[in-house]
Amino acid sequence: MANTIAIKNATILTMTEESWIERGYVVIEGNRIRAVGQGDFQPGQPVGREIDAAGKVLLPGLVNTHGHAAMVLLRGYADDLPLMEWLETKCWPIEDRMTADDVYWGAQLAILEMLKSGTTCFTDMYYFMDEVARAAADSGIRAVLSRGMVGFPPKDEILLQESREFVKKWHGAANGRITTLLGPHAPYTCPPDYLKKVISLSEELDQPLQIHLSETAGEVERCMAEHGCTPIQLMEKLGLFERPTLAAHCVHVTDEDIEIMARRGVHVAHNPDSNLKLGSGIAPVVKMLAKGITVGLGTDGAASNNNLDMFEEMRQAAMIHKGAGLDPVAVPAYKALQMATNGGAKAVFLEDTLGTIQPGALADLILVDFDRPYYYPRHNVISHLVYAGQSGDVTDVIIDGQVVVENGRVLTLDEERIYREVERVCKRLFA
Incomplete structure (x- = not known):
């Protein structure tokens, strides 16, 4: 046959x-x-x-539960900075200059790196997502994709419509290899009224959500000052967790936050390398696992990692929780491997037996x-x-x-051409 x-x-x-x-x-x-x-x-x-x-x-195959594929174009450009300074002074100005063609070749480079290192499925939140989906479809990789949304004028309503169109065009494409989510970026970039619109769109399209939550102590402090509660508690109040949700990072979460996440069935994308490199901290994954929370592993973007190596994430996840908790059995090897395979697939809402x-x-x-x-x-x-x-x-x-x-x-990508195109793109972006 x-x-x-x-x-x-x-x-x-x-x-x-x-x-x-x-x-x-x-x-x-x-x-x-x-x-x-x-x-x-x-x-x-x-x-x-x-x-x-x-x-x-x-x-x-390994499942990368959180990333921004085209950010490989910023790899090595802005290292050793705090998260918000890194985003606001380095990443966002370059990203404002990116074209659809730039994102396509950035995604091709990221997928090439992931395929060669054993990642068979990746999750992405970015813009020009049609180009990321096209790169995924061409390469043969499995992908769970969302158009990143920021809830401020003048593009807030436009991004909702772009997300609606992206889901209708790409969910189930490439023989089912491509599935979609909705991607509100974070509470500090998506005000409560905007998040309510995203929740309504999730209900309309029957789509899960992915969002950055409680990545840094500063983010939590800001949320407490503005809303009187943590980001997790704010999402609970807004009703976001009534929709299937993948929460990236969750580094600075309280015991009460973890109880909410467990009760609401929130999934977590744990990004140990990125959280360490940006000085964000170590997520209390051991507590999450003890409460039955589904946890997958992710690399985050290569601008904050600086690679897309899931073997490295597995090893890091198995090691740092032992050291942080002074517990040599905190995350055993099998649990780390499970988070990178079947646990990752479940975290991004794919079939229970995938992985x-x-x-x-x-x-x-x-x-x-x-x-x-x-x-x-x-x-x-x-x-x-x-x-x-x-x-x-x-x-x-x-x-x-x-x-x-x-x-x-x-077999599905032209490796040498990808390198040439990325050099061409970056020559203009960083001129």
């Missing part, structure tokens, strides 16, 4: 339980997993392609070359991936049943 792929002789992390198959096989039919087994692959019927994964680990390897699940998979010195001795495959794994070890990527990266080469 031409649309069937069999991967054999792999060590398989199914992410349905904290164990692995030492040597097994996975059969993909169309865009879904048909079979998973241990031992030799015995085809009961012809397959279109066999991949020998001896010496490699097969696991679900696992089991019959019926969407076939978003990656192969990691385990023939590296830091993967020996083979005591624990999961620990090795989280604590020692490197994104450069990813050799092959399959998304929606299609081979997108083969032996480290991205």
Whole structure:
């Protein structure tokens, strides 16, 4: 069968339980997993392609739950600054000059980086989102996209309409690989009356929301001064949490905030590297997990990271909470890997089985070359991936049943052209 792929002789992390198959096989039919087994692959019927994964680990693709893809164009431009100074004096002036073409090539560069490092799905909030969606559709990656909204004149109403049009055009596009959210930026850029309009639009379009919340202490202090409550409490009062919500960062949240988030089913995108680099702090993820909150991992934009490496986010998430809480078991390796795979997929409102390897699940998979010195001795495959794994070890990527990266080469993008176009774009932007 031409649309069937069999991967054999792999060590398989199914992410349905904290164990692995030492040597097994996975059969993909169309865009879904048909079979998973241990031992030799015995085809009961012809397959279109066999991949020998001896010496490699097969696991679900990584899900990046928060980012601004085209901000790769600002990578290294404005480092070592506080968040608001970084945004207001460096990022926003350059972004005001960006064109649709700039955003398209920035998104292409970001997707290239993500595919080569094992990310099979990313979430984005930005502008010129038609271009980001087009780049995602062309590349074969899975994407959860929103047009970022700022609720001040003269563009506040225009952005609501652009978001409505974007959802109607792109939700479910590219064989379902592209889904959409609504993206009000943050409480300090979207006043309460504007957020109420966004909530109404979410109800009208039946779309979830993503928003930055409680990223810095200064943001919380400002919200307390203006509204007499924290950003989380303000969203509760406005009714935003009556809609499915993905909240990015949530660094400075109180125990009461966490209770609200747990009660309302708010999902969290945890961005450990970005929060550390910007000096924002460490989100109390251990408390969130203890309350049953769905937490995924994200890189944020490459301007504040400075890469889109989800292996690094996994390791950081597993390490910083141990150190911050003086607790060596705070976030175990399996939990960090789960937040980067199935937990991430759930956080961005995708199918419950995405990010696992089991019959019926969407076939978003990656192969990691385990023939590296830091993967020996083979005591624990999961620990090795989280604590020692490197994104450069990813050799092959399959998304929606299609081979997108083969032996480290991205099949769907022109890598050299992307580099040339990005240099051209940046020569003008930063002249």
